[in-house]
Amino acid sequence: MSAPQATRTTALHAGAWWLWALGLATAASRTTDPLLLGLLVGVAGYVVAARRTEAPWARSYGAFVKLGLVVIAVRLAFAFFLGSPIPGTTLVTLPEVPLPDWAKGVRIGGRVTAEGMVFALYDGLKLATLLICVGAANALANPARLLKSLPGALYEAGVAVVVAMTFAPNLVADVQRLRAARRLRGRPDRGVKALLQVGLPVLEGALERSVALAAAMDARGYGRSAEVPPAVRHLTSVLTLGGLLGICAGTYGLLADSGGGYGVPLLLAGLAAALAGLWLGGRRSVRSRYRPDRWGVRAWLVAGSGIAVAALMIWANDYAPAALHPPAVPLTAPVLPLWPAVSVLVGLLPAFVAPLPSGADRADRGERADRADRAAARGRAPAVDPRMKEPTQ
Numbered sequence: 001m002s003a004p005q006a007t008r009t010t011a012l013h014a015g016a017w018w019l020w021a022l023g024l025a026t027a028a029s030r031t032t033d034p035l036l037l038g039l040l041v042g043v044a045g046y047v048v049a050a051r052r053t054e055a056p057w058a059r060s061y062g063a064f065v066k067l068g069l070v071v072i073a074v075r076l077a078f079a080f081f082l083g084s085p086i087p088g089t090t091l092v093t094l095p096e097v098p099l100p101d102w103a104k105g106v107r108i109g110g111r112v113t114a115e116g117m118v119f120a121l122y123d124g125l126k127l128a129t130l131l132i133c134v135g136a137a138n139a140l141a142n143p144a145r146l147l148k149s150l151p152g153a154l155y156e157a158g159v160a161v162v163v164a165m166t167f168a169p170n171l172v173a174d175v176q177r178l179r180a181a182r183r184l185r186g187r188p189d190r191g192v193k194a195l196l197q198v199g200l201p202v203l204e205g206a207l208e209r210s211v212a213l214a215a216a217m218d219a220r221g222y223g224r225s226a227e228v229p230p231a232v233r234h235l236t237s238v239l240t241l242g243g244l245l246g247i248c249a250g251t252y253g254l255l256a257d258s259g260g261g262y263g264v265p266l267l268l269a270g271l272a273a274a275l276a277g278l279w280l281g282g283r284r285s286v287r288s289r290y291r292p293d294r295w296g297v298r299a300w301l302v303a304g305s306g307i308a309v310a311a312l313m314i315w316a317n318d319y320a321p322a323a324l325h326p327p328a329v330p331l332t333a334p335v336l337p338l339w340p341a342v343s344v345l346v347g348l349l350p351a352f353v354a355p356l357p358s359g360a361d362r363a364d365r366g367e368r369a370d371r372a373d374r375a376a377a378r379g380r381a382p383a384v385d386p387r388m389k390e391p392t393q
Helices: 014-028 034-051 056-082 114-140 143-148 152-184 192-219 230-255 261-282 297-319 337-346 362-375
Strands: 092-095 110-113
Touching: 014 034, 014 114, 014 230, 014 297, 014 337, 034 056, 034 114, 034 192, 034 337, 056 114, 056 152, 092 114, 110 114, 152 192, 230 261
Parallel strands: none
Antiparallel strands: 092 110
């Protein structure tokens, strides 16, 4: 009797991961509370640790976290040397450079206050959280599957976006691979000299990938389009452009402190016009999809959790804005508001409902094989794991 086959898990739709991450980013844009922002970063990091794969793009999350720390450091440096004078407790007084009258409101040096530095810290942490949420989407969503799911009208633009999205993950993977190779050869992998010596192989690898991508696109007939009547082309352009303008205006109305009355109608009208334009523009595409990704129940749950976090934070910002924006003047300790914190925890749902990575079952079988080998070496068990097809080596 043969061993039972392992259940084959299907990958989650890439669009669901992006909707979840954009929901967390929208929630981060509605608050400056460092405790809530830290909670959002923790939720995103936990989901990435629980559901990311071993693919090259999945390793870029750490780079986005480091980029967020750099953003915070730069924001604090600008506030220290070039920030506006916010009244409060003086930390240090720098020599101030006199500026002409047309540069009023800008200072170089001068008095640095604790309130100004705390305000800059909150602002930098907010931007860093946005970057980390985008990094979570890059680490979880397969760019190739995301490209395959795009409408036909956006395929060519989607190719450019996906290539740009995969640049940073591939760059990080190349740098890690070359640093590991230098360590194996007994060479230093840190410092400016090592970075310069790694730069040329990384550039060579990027050029090779570009040539291979161009050849693959040419072999697959990239850029072919079907003939459509001129009236359909003009109508498609009008609907798409008008829909995108409506979406931008409606989104601004929703995210701004005022303008919620016209934000929802404009957003809905823009979405309808953009979808109609995409449907008409898809008639020019002659490509086909092999095994298209299905939007199942798990995708709805993952995307819905991110949308729920964003909606609850927007509602909390309208209901109690003071709880989400701790004042820097006067300087007070931030407090974690209860209900906004509970709404952020809704974003943990993908860590439990999303399918496991495709390599998880292989790692589990490898761990069982290692345990069987160790037991066999101690003379307590045979060297063959009965739950595996082949003897362990």
